[in-house]
Amino acid sequence: MQRYFVSTENWKDDSVTITGDDAKHILKVMRMQVGDDFICCDNKGRTSLCEIIEVDGNEVQTKIVKEIERSAELPVSVTIAQGLPKGDKLEYIIQKGTELGAFSFFPFAADRSVVKWDNKKAVKKKERLEKIAKEAAEQSHRNRVPDILNPGSFSDLLKMTEQYKIKIVAFEEEAKQNEISHFASALSTAEIGDSILCVIGPEGGISEKEAALLDDHGFLLCGLGPRILRTETAPLYLLSAISYHFELKG
Amino acid sequence: MQRYFVSTENWKDDSVTITGDDAKHILKVMRMQVGDDFICCDNKGRTSLCEIIEVDGNEVQTKIVKEIERSAELPVSVTIAQGLPKGDKLEYIIQKGTELGAFSFFPFAADRSVVKWDNKKAVKKKERLEKIAKEAAEQSHRNRVPDILNPGSFSDLLKMTEQYKIKIVAFEEEAKQNEISHFASALSTAEIGDSILCVIGPEGGISEKEAALLDDHGFLLCGLGPRILRTETAPLYLLSAISYHFELKG
Numbered sequence: 001m002q003r004y005f006v007s008t009e010n011w012k013d014d015s016v017t018i019t020g021d022d023a024k025h026i027l028k029v030m031r032m033q034v035g036d037d038f039i040c041c042d043n044k045g046r047t048s049l050c051e052i053i054e055v056d057g058n059e060v061q062t063k064i065v066k067e068i069e070r071s072a073e074l075p076v077s078v079t080i081a082q083g084l085p086k087g088d089k090l091e092y093i094i095q096k097g098t099e100l101g102a103f104s105f106f107p108f109a110a111d112r113s114v115v116k117w118d119n120k121k122a123v124k125k126k127e128r129l130e131k132i133a134k135e136a137a138e139q140s141h142r143n144r145v146p147d148i149l150n151p152g153s154f155s156d157l158l159k160m161t162e163q164y165k166i167k168i169v170a171f172e173e174e175a176k177q178n179e180i181s182h183f184a185s186a187l188s189t190a191e192i193g194d195s196i197l198c199v200i201g202p203e204g205g206i207s208e209k210e211a212a213l214l215d216d217h218g219f220l221l222c223g224l225g226p227r228i229l230r231t232e233t234a235p236l237y238l239l240s241a242i243s244y245h246f247e248l249k250g
Numbered sequence: 251m252q253r254y255f256v257s258t259e260n261w262k263d264d265s266v267t268i269t270g271d272d273a274k275h276i277l278k279v280m281r282m283q284v285g286d287d288f289i290c291c292d293n294k295g296r297t298s299l300c301e302i303i304e305v306d307g308n309e310v311q312t313k314i315v316k317e318i319e320r321s322a323e324l325p326v327s328v329t330i331a332q333g334l335p336k337g338d339k340l341e342y343i344i345q346k347g348t349e350l351g352a353f354s355f356f357p358f359a360a361d362r363s364v365v366k367w368d369n370k371k372a373v374k375k376k377e378r379l380e381k382i383a384k385e386a387a388e389q390s391h392r393n394r395v396p397d398i399l400n401p402g403s404f405s406d407l408l409k410m411t412e413q414y415k416i417k418i419v420a421f422e423e424e425a426k427q428n429e430i431s432h433f434a435s436a437l438s439t440a441e442i443g444d445s446i447l448c449v450i451g452p453e454g455g456i457s458e459k460e461a462a463l464l465d466d467h468g469f470l471l472c473g474l475g476p477r478i479l480r481t482e483t484a485p486l487y488l489l490s491a492i493s494y495h496f497e498l499k500g
Contacts, residue, residue, distance in 0.1 A: 072476040099483050101475070140477040184498045225351070225497045226322040227390040233349050233486075240490035241498070247475045248434045248491070 002030060003039035003047075003138050005145055016040045016050050018060040026052075026060050037065060043144045045071065072142050074101035075192045075246045079149075079164070080235045081157055083110030083202035084117060089232040094129050094148065098136035100239035103195075104147035105133075108157045111207035117151040126150070154210060157199070161217050164197035166190050169214045170234045171221040172205040183222035183238075187245045196242070200234045252280060253289035253297075253388050255395055266290045266300050268310040276302075276310050287315060293394050295321065322392050324351035325496050327445045329399075329414070330485045331407055333360030333452035334367060339482040344379050344398065348386035350489035353445075354397035355379075358407045361457035367401045376400070404460060407449065411467050414447035416440050419464045420484045421471040422455040433472035433488075437495045446492070450484045 004022045018026060018040070026032050037051040040062070050062035080102050082093055094105055109117060118125070129148045137145045161167055168186050190196060199206065199214060206214070211221060224237050254272045268276060268290070276282050287301040290312070300312035330352050332343055344355055359367060368375070379398045387395040411417055418436050440446060449456065449464060456464070461471060474487050 096483055096486075099477060099479055100487065101477055140479065142477060181498070184494070225493045227349060227351055227392060227493075229349055229390065233346055236346075236483075236486050237350065237490040237493070240487040241494035243475045243477075243487070244434070244491035244494060248431070 001037075001039055001049075002026075003041060003141065005043050005134055005138065006040045008042050008044065011040075011042055011046070014064050015053075016048065016062050016064060018062065019058065023058050023060045027055065027058070032060075037062075039068065040064075041143055045073075045143050047143055072140070073144060074103070074239075074243060076190055076242065077103035077193075077195045078239060078242055079104045079106060079195070079197050080239075081106040081108055081197060081199045082235060083108060083200060083206065083231065084113040084115050084151070085202045085231045086115055091129065091132055093232050093235055094146075095132050095136045097235050097239060098133045098142070098146050099140040100236060101142070101243055102146050102235075102239055104149055105129075106149040106157065106160070107151040109151070109153055110202050111154070111210055112204040113202045122151075154213075158213065158217055161197060161219075163195065165194045166196045167199075167214075167217070167219040168196070168222045168238075169199040169206060169211065169219045170201070170224055170229075170238065171211055172201075172223075172228055173208075173211070173221075182220045183224065183241070186220050186222070187242065190246075192246070198235065198238050200231060200238075203231050205231075251287075251289055251299075252276075253291060253391065255293050255384055255388060256290045258292050258294065261290075261292055261296070264314050265303075266298065266312050266314060268312065269308065273308050273310045277305065277308070282310075287312075289318065290314075291393055295393055297393055322390070323394060324353070324489075324493060325442045326440055326492065327353035327443075328489060328492055329354045329356060329445070329447050330489075331356045331358055331447060331449045332485065333358060333450060333456065333481065334363040334365055334401070335452045335481045336365055341379065341382055343482050343485055344396075345382050345386045347485050347489060348383045348392070348396050349390040350486060351392070351493055352396050352485075352489055354399055355383075356399040356407065356410070357401040359401070359403055360452050361404070361460055362454040363452045372401075404463075408463065408467055411447060411469075413445065415444045416446045417449075417464075417467070417469040418446070418472045418488075419449040419456060419461065419469045420451070420474055420479075420488065421461055422451075422473075422478055423458075423461070423471075432470045433474065433491070436470050436472070437492065440496075442496070448485065448488050450481060450488075453481050455481075 010017045034052050040050045041047045047068040048064045049066040051065050053063050054061035134145045260267045284302050290300045291297045297318040298314045299316040301315050303313050304311035384395045
């Protein structure tokens, strides 16, 4: 069933009002009418089945038919700290990473990042990334849209590490050396509700210098199997493995 | 280090001859010269460090400096049977699936496949998919290039199922019903060297009819967590989880 993320101020105890693009989508694209229903999420875990009771121009008035409890969120909060990659790979990582349950994304300028974050275009770019995350969250039936944090430097990344209980970094050199246990042992120490910070380098991976600094800051250097993964594939591997570990393996 | 897949007829006991596109790449793109070395794979598990001893026009003559044993292949053979998706998603699945260790790919026309495999363009299309697989295998340091099987029908898929010990199908309905254990229990029964057939539907997933037939043929209907994955994301989830299960978790 169609679902929309509606900000909390549009919610009352027994009703939700939808405006703007979502209302347009409901009326023009889905061609819904009074009596039709869909799912609304408030991005704080509340998920309700809503029925249209009135349409006023581009405003859709609904009543809440039923509260839906079930959460589609990963039991751990995974933040993907992604070294800025080339081209549209960041958009791709955010779309797929959202499907796979990421809690938030932090793009950072790594030693080997070829592209720089263009501050002139920053606002528009971040809006576009947020739109991609919102649409992927709706399509994958999530209860919240992951946060896109403001892109920063490597030292900004080091500053934010204290908030996280488990800190890992995908390190190609470890993969080449056939390191196989760090990532699995990190997950075995994780508990429901923990926050996990995963650092992935850009094309070419993180530098030896960055690896040493992350090591100093309590990061576990992890190989992700014997094959060398592209920068945009590594976060999907991490999120899939985390989902398998916590949601399927039980 | 740069690596190239070279067909067995170009191998002698102590030397490898590189011709065609790979030779061009070595000479024009990598600008290598006599004395430079790179890795050659014969796609049957043989991986050798080779040094250039002579360049004759577009032919590169090497001597084998050292045999390299280590395999970067998944310890189980995973075939991805992919319901034909829209647009360039099949190319994307083959590129990423190769990075993640797939053994072979079988595209099939599913009930909900919107696109049809165009037999007029079939040869060219398959060549393109094979090129994508070869390049992804080289980039990810694999020892073999996955096979791209000739696309077929759903009944062709049913015919090939006997060859596989473990047969699973990603089924959205199971995901919605919060089914969490089938995939993990399937992997727990798998042993090194086993062959695993993973069926993924196109956009919209496999139909109830297809699900019932696969069920009759010994397939396990598996949800892949509480989030609904796009058709091109499901195979990456399966391969990542299989790699985590066999290569990292130990």
